[in-house]
Amino acid sequence: MRVLIETKTGLLDIATLPGETILAAGLRGGIALPYECATGTCGTCRARLLDGQVDEGWPGAPGRQGLKRARREVLMCQAVPLTDSRIALPDPIATWRAGAERPQEIASRIVELMPLARDMLALAVILDRPIAFEAGQFVLLEAPGTAGFRAYSMANWQSPARRLDFIIKRKPDGGFTEWLFNCAREGEPLRLFGPLGSAVFEPSLGHDLLVAVGGSGLAVALSILARAASEGVLGRNRARLYFGVRAMHDAPLLERISEWRERFGEAFAATVALSDASVGAADRDRWPALCFADGMVHDVVGRDLEGGSDNTMAFLAGPPAMVDATMRVVMLKGRLPPSRIRFDRFS
Amino acid sequence: MAWKVACPQDAIGQNELKEVDVDGVRVLLVRVGEDYFAYPPLCPHQEEPLRKGLCDGELITCFKHIWQWDLRTGACAGTEARTPLKMYPVRKAAGQVEIQIEQPLVYDYDDA
Numbered sequence: 001m002r003v004l005i006e007t008k009t010g011l012l013d014i015a016t017l018p019g020e021t022i023l024a025a026g027l028r029g030g031i032a033l034p035y036e037c038a039t040g041t042c043g044t045c046r047a048r049l050l051d052g053q054v055d056e057g058w059p060g061a062p063g064r065q066g067l068k069r070a071r072r073e074v075l076m077c078q079a080v081p082l083t084d085s086r087i088a089l090p091d092p093i094a095t096w097r098a099g100a101e102r103p104q105e106i107a108s109r110i111v112e113l114m115p116l117a118r119d120m121l122a123l124a125v126i127l128d129r130p131i132a133f134e135a136g137q138f139v140l141l142e143a144p145g146t147a148g149f150r151a152y153s154m155a156n157w158q159s160p161a162r163r164l165d166f167i168i169k170r171k172p173d174g175g176f177t178e179w180l181f182n183c184a185r186e187g188e189p190l191r192l193f194g195p196l197g198s199a200v201f202e203p204s205l206g207h208d209l210l211v212a213v214g215g216s217g218l219a220v221a222l223s224i225l226a227r228a229a230s231e232g233v234l235g236r237n238r239a240r241l242y243f244g245v246r247a248m249h250d251a252p253l254l255e256r257i258s259e260w261r262e263r264f265g266e267a268f269a270a271t272v273a274l275s276d277a278s279v280g281a282a283d284r285d286r287w288p289a290l291c292f293a294d295g296m297v298h299d300v301v302g303r304d305l306e307g308g309s310d311n312t313m314a315f316l317a318g319p320p321a322m323v324d325a326t327m328r329v330v331m332l333k334g335r336l337p338p339s340r341i342r343f344d345r346f347s
Numbered sequence: 348m349a350w351k352v353a354c355p356q357d358a359i360g361q362n363e364l365k366e367v368d369v370d371g372v373r374v375l376l377v378r379v380g381e382d383y384f385a386y387p388p389l390c391p392h393q394e395e396p397l398r399k400g401l402c403d404g405e406l407i408t409c410f411k412h413i414w415q416w417d418l419r420t421g422a423c424a425g426t427e428a429r430t431p432l433k434m435y436p437v438r439k440a441a442g443q444v445e446i447q448i449e450q451p452l453v454y455d456y457d458d459a
Binding site: 036046066090092324328331332339341 | 399
């Protein structure tokens with residue numbers, strides 16, 4: 001279908017494929033439509049439907065709560081045009097970020113499914129053709145027979161990449177994660193659309209890195225650190241990782257984090273923040289290269305940031321409450337301006 | 348012009364973002380030192396409640412997309428915000444914070 005988009009910066013013209021959302025079609029065409037989660041939660045991609053009919057997608061999308069029905073507001077990440085349509089956006093359209101790959105739908109199949117921790121899986125897929133993505137980006141995944149895409153950040157980095165790694169946290173009532181935990185087998189296909197997201201790590205900026213993540217937000221940290229390690233950033237710049245979990249049995253992949261510490265020495269430090277249960281003596285002995293602290297991850301970050309922080313770029317990823325609390329701390333105690341905070345709320 | 352009592356002056360902490368009801372109108376109050384400021388309660392970008400954001404004594408920040416404003420003038424600060432905050436006139440009287448409200452201030456969300 002043809003969709004005309006009225007913006008402050010002019011009229012845009014896009015074409016959707018059958019079943020494709022307005023957001024996906026726009027981004028695929030290199031138009032920087034506003035979005036954040038791309039899966040119906042955040043409400044950032046709201047637009048006004050001026051003319052035409054759309055299927056509004058997921059009825060329970062949390063991002064719909066703020067929509068004004070009388071103004072025919074829709075979420076572009078959910079809206080699939082049923083007729084030629086016309087929409088209006090209040091925000092001016094940004095220019096496409098230099099160097100950013102245009103997202104596309106790519107066939108993929110599962111090559112690895114491995115338990116990582118309590119209610120957490122490592123998933124890896126192989127793509128039909130390689131893509132270039134940036135550390136911090138995500139893709140949308142859809143399982144066979146389940147309706148609706150879910151967003152997952154890549155946990156690896158290479159460019160271009162044919163293999164993408166993910167960390168999947170089991171969600172109560174989550175159709176996609178229930179399928180992955182109970183039914184999925186290696187070799188099965190997954191629908192995939194990406195790469196997406198602008199909270200990306202740019203090595204050329206030359207910042208020290210403060211990476212604070214909670215739960216499966218660890219994926220973002222692993223991707224950023226993989227890129228930092230492979231491009232020689234660690235050494236020129238320092239990186240500090242804060243990984244928030246409830247207890248040690250929620251903390252996977254400590255081997256890999258520990259190896260970075262051994263490889264990069266003082267240029268890399270990692271702290272596991274435990275909110276519910278302190279680390280035991282056996283785990284302390286097992287991981288001598290890691291620091292452990294009791295408390296929520298934002299409190300632990302705050303203690304280290306007393307006195308401010310120069311030349312630091314903060315990356316925050318994980319549950320929304322964790323991201324917001326840590327944002328507060330890095331702004332107040334670290335005195336970081338918004339231009340040096342990048343965030344990805346997993347919701 | 349009607350001045351209406353919003354709340355006692357000592358009911359707001361330093362740098363607190365406090366949402367109050369003033370005669371049926373939701374208002375965001377901020378206290379910095381002994382100065383008080385009043386705004387509509389929602390972000391002019393996407394209607395996020397500003398009380399969930401941050402006040403550092405100079406700026407108000409909405410966490411949704413890190414829009415920032417000068418809390419004394421409502422002017423856009425930082426790199427993201429494109430719409431200034433509207434503000435209600437405020438005065439102190441008999442230990443109370445009073446706000447002048449004729450009509451609720453609202454944003455045109457088609458013009459964010």
